[in-house]
Amino acid sequence: MAEKKTSSAPGGDTGFRRQWDREEYAAKAREREAKERAEGKLRAEAKAAGKKYYAPVADDAEMISARRERINFEENLNKSQLVPGSAAVGKRGKGAGFYCEACDLTYKDSLQWVDHLNSKQHLVATGKTAEVERATLEDVLKRLEWLKRQREQREKGEHWDLRKRLEERQRLEEEERIRKREKRKEAKKRKRAVEIKKEEGATAAAEQAEDVEMDDDAAMMARMMGFSGGFGSTKKN
Structure with a gap:
């Protein structure tokens, strides 16, 4: 922090104001600009090579290790959240979904969320490298012993x-026999219903054919007896 400079001017209404070291902040600005130019150059080189740019890994970054807890996908289930009005556009910023504070990104589905947690972008943002720590012989023996106890x-x-x-x-066999028996009964019922329906249809067709045949015989007898209109009544109601 820059040291606070006190004004030597006696009295006045500006003597209480804080004074800043202009040279110190100018040096910080130059350092920031140099860093941004170097980062821009690296981004341009990565883009020209068809690769994605990642920020350099810090010296004190940790190596990645296996996740020791399950990812809770139901943390915000059946909950209401207040999100900004522009949260639905893109992934940048906090919105409705799975939000990553380290990267300031929001994902709408669990697959993209898991992919992001395993991505190099997230690992760098959380202070980890993409390298896996090499296991020693002692680590392997401990793991085998743990697997043996689990088994x-x-x-x-x-x-x-x-x-x-x-x-x-x-x-289980008795339940399977009962299920098959009930299935056979249902099949027999359906088959019997179809047969009854066919029999009823055949009976109705036979009765209709018999009525037609009787009408033809009556008409022929009426013509032989000289009646042109049959034996029906000519009286009008």
């Missing part, structure tokens, strides 16, 4: 005796 615990928890296995198998 033993899993086998103990899933161990069933022979009687329970047979009972479970019999129960």
Whole structure:
């Protein structure tokens, strides 16, 4: 921080104001401009080479390691959030979705969110490198021992005796037989309904054909007896 300079002017209404070291802040501005020019040059070179520019990794950056906790995708489920009016445009800034404070980006779906967490951009922003720490022999032995304990615990928890296995198998087979029996009954019912419908249709067609045949016989008899209009009544109601 620049040292505060006190005014030597006696009295006056500006004697209480803070004085700044112009040379110090001019040097900071020159340093910032030089850094921006160097970064712009690197960006241009990366663009010309068809690559994406990443900020240089800090000297004290940590190597990446396996994630030790699950990603909570349901953290904001069924919750209301207040977001800026322009939050729906692009990914920059905080909006509705998965927000990364380190990179100031918002993602709308979980797949893009996970890809971003594993990206080099996020690793650099969180002070990590893209290099994986090489495991030593001791680390490998510890990992194998841990996996062995996990397998033993899993086998103990899933161990069933022979009687329970047979009972479970019999129960499943009985449920399968009942399901197949009910399925056959339903199929027989549907088949019987179709047959009844066909029989009813055939009976109705036979009755209609018989009525037509009787009408033809009556008309022929009327013509033989000299009646042109048949035996029907000519009285008008």
